[in-house]
Amino acid sequence: MILKIEDVSCGYGLDPPIVSQISMTIRSGEIWCVLGPNGVGKTTLFKSVLGFLKLKSGRITIDGQDIRSWTQKKKAQVIGYVPQAQNNPFPFSVKDVVLMGRTSYLSELGSPGKKDVEIAERNIHMLGIGQLENKKYTELSGGERQMVLIARALTQEPDILIMDEPTSNLDFGNQVKVLKYISDLSRRGLAILMTSHFPDHAFLCSSKVALFRQHQFVIGEADNIVTEANLKQAYGVNVQIVSGTSEQGKEIKSCVPLLDD
Numbered sequence: 719m720i721l722k723i724e725d726v727s728c729g730y731g732l733d734p735p736i737v738s739q740i741s742m743t744i745r746s747g748e749i750w751c752v753l754g755p756n757g758v759g760k761t762t763l764f765k766s767v768l769g770f771l772k773l774k775s776g777r778i779t780i781d782g783q784d785i786r787s788w789t790q791k792k793k794a795q796v797i798g799y800v801p802q803a804q805n806n807p808f809p810f811s812v813k814d815v816v817l818m819g820r821t822s823y824l825s826e827l828g829s830p831g832k833k834d835v836e837i838a839e840r841n842i843h844m845l846g847i848g849q850l851e852n853k854k855y856t857e858l859s860g861g862e863r864q865m866v867l868i869a870r871a872l873t874q875e876p877d878i879l880i881m882d883e884p885t886s887n888l889d890f891g892n893q894v895k896v897l898k899y900i901s902d903l904s905r906r907g908l909a910i911l912m913t914s915h916f917p918d919h920a921f922l923c924s925s926k927v928a929l930f931r932q933h934q935f936v937i938g939e940a941d942n943i944v945t946e947a948n949l950k951q952a953y954g955v956n957v958q959i960v961s962g963t964s965e966q967g968k969e970i971k972s973c974v975p976l977l978d979d
C-alpha cells in the first residue's frame with residue numbers, strides 16, 4: 719500500500735493555504751512523524767488527507783487511485799483516524815465507542831455481529847484498557863479517552879493509521895506503551911502518519927519525519943531531519959542531540975533542551 723500526498727496545498731475557505739505544496743510518500747510498514755510548532759498546519763494537513771477539507775491543489779492517492787472518488791465507507795476501511803482526545807456528549811460505554819470502529823463494515827441498518835465484538839474486545843485488551851470496558855466514555859480521564867480512541871481506530875482494521883498527537887494527555891508510561899504499539903503495528907504492515915510535540919518520538923519510532931517550519935518543511939529520515947539546527951529554526955529554542963548505546967547494544971538518541979541562551 720502506498721499513500722501519496724502529491725504537491726498538496728490546503729487550508730480553509732478562500733484564505734491563502736496553510737500548508738503549501740507538500741509531497742510525501744508513505745508506504746506500508748513506515749512510521750511518519752509530523753513535527754512543527756503550534757498552529758503551523760499539521761492537523762490541517764491530516765484533515766485534508768482524510769477528506770474533511772477540500773484540497774486547494776494537488777492530489778492524494780492510495781495505490782495510484784485518487785481518493786477523492788472514494789466513498790467515506792471505503793476510506794474508513796483503509797484509513798483509521800485517531801483525533802486529539804475529544805469530549806463526546808453522549809455517555810456511550812467504552813465498549814460501544816470502540817465498536818463504532820466497525821461502522822464502515824456494517825450494512826445500513828445492521829448491528830455489529832460476533833466477529834465485530836471479538837475484534838473490538840481484542841483491541842481493548844491489547845491496549846490494556848479491559849478494566850474500562852463498561853465505563854462511560856464521558857467519565858474517563860483525558861489519557862483513558864486517548865487509549866479508547868486508539869482502540870476504536872484499530873477496530874477499523876485499517877491499512878493506514880493517522881494519529882493526531884496520539885500521546886497527548888498520556889502519562890509517561892502510557893506514552894512509551896503507545897509508541898511501542900505504534901512500532902509493533904508498523905512491523906505488522908500498517909502505515910502510520912502521526913503528529914507529535916516531542917521530536918524524541920521520531921527517534922524512538924525510527925521514523926521518517928516531516929518537520930514544519932513557518933511556510934516551509936523539511937522531509938527525510940529522523941537522523942537527518944531532527945537536528946539541532948532544524949529544531950532551532952522550527953521552534954526557536956536551543957537543543958542538544960545526545961546519543962549513546964542502550965544495554966541491549968542499540969543506538970539511542972534524544973533531544974535535550976538547553977535552558978541557557
Ligand SMILES: Nc1ncnc2c1ncn2[C@@H]1O[C@H](COP(=O)(O)OP(=O)(O)OP(=O)(O)O)[C@@H](O)[C@H]1O
Binds near residue numbers: 757
Ligand atoms: N476551521 C478553521 N478555519 C479557519 N482557520 C483554521 C481552522 N482550524 C484551524 N485554523 C487555522 O489553521 C492554522 C493551522 O492550524 P492546525 O490546527 O492545522 O495547526 P497544528 O499545527 O495542528 O497546531 P497544534 O500543534 O497547535 O495542534 C492555525 O492558524 C489555525 O488558526
